[in-house]
Amino acid sequence: MKEIERNCELDPEAKPGLESLPVDVLDWAAALKSVGGDRAILREMVAIFLKECPRWLAEVRQAVARENGNLLRRVAHTIKGASVQFGAHGASTAALRLETMGQDGVFAGAQEACACLESELQRLEPAFAQFAGQQSG
């Protein structure tokens, strides 16, 4: 915890801290905690998350269009798991809703839930991009 706190502190000599990043869509402290306070890991996870997002969304859309409950459950579970690591509660809640629909095989409202997830993931992108920029700058 001490290490996390140390990492969260703003160091004027170093790169900008996480406090300057957008916090309305995700919880940077939680994200840092989930990687044991290691910014390098967080940076790699962000990069992979951004890379995986288009494929995840395509699979969710496909699962909803074909009413494929197993696929929907699995992909939504993956998105939920990854979002939770970043404290992205909006995205993880939207993913959980789809995961439950997939598990129950109930597709009423799935299109709307899919759009909601897409919107939540889109909201994450600027925050992630800003973080990636900071860390590489």
Place this chain on the structure above:
Amino acid sequence: MPIVLVVDDSRVDRLLVGKLLEKEGSLDWVITYAENGEAALALMEDVVPHVVVTDLIMPGMDGLEFVGAVRVAYPHVPVILITGQGSETLAIDALERGAASYVPKGEMADKLLDTVKQVLAVARADRSYQRLSECIVQNRLTLRLDNDPALIASVVDHIQQLLARMSFCDATERVHLGVALEEALLNALCHGNLALTAEQARLVRSELSQGQSSRLVLERQVQPPYRDRKIHVDAVIGQEEARFVIRDEGAGCARSAVPERGDPRTLERRAGRGLVLLRNFMDEVTFNDAGNEVTLVKKRRRAAVVRV
């Protein structure tokens, strides 16, 4: 150098698990990755890891099936589950199927490393013990038992564990041996020491099989001369055979003819079922002249020896 196999369809989670383990530089891990159960099993055919860390919800073979497959093919490789919200029920099933431990997805940074180290340490100790057990040339157990049916189950369980540790036989033969020993011990208790009639013995066994205590047994446990009688067990498990001598202190009886092994007609006879089981599950069954001691022998079949 411990080899850890991380199985997860999510690249984000694979990276996180791998990186959290890599942070512990002192252990010099080799971390390998697979994105689903099938790919993991294929990898394990080439290199058997010391521990597997797996997600539960994956495409194709799910985590539950994967745990079952590892348990069968690699019983000495512990599996740690990564559990997320929504996979709790699966996790319980997987633990019942043999997973060694679990780490909630949200607590990986705090708990993953310690859990993997703990499981590795236990598995290492188990492997050492297994190797030591394989060096045992002979195991001898001598017991003097009171007339307590609960002890019989414990004796059978203990002997089965000894057989397993010495890799004396496979799981099926171990069950057969257990059934045969239980039959012989119950016979010594009911017909020998407690001198129950065949009908009384059937009643007692029915009660015991339902987990109930038996009034007849409880009565005779405190009545002379039954209460002072013991059951004597002498078990010698060697490299070539396991030999069990079970003797009661009853009055003895005219011994029945030992039925032929594998004779299906014997299964139709209600009386002497215990004897039929003994004969079919053991290689040798002999009684002493007094009828109060039975010797059971099981030969080791080398081809059947497996590590379980």
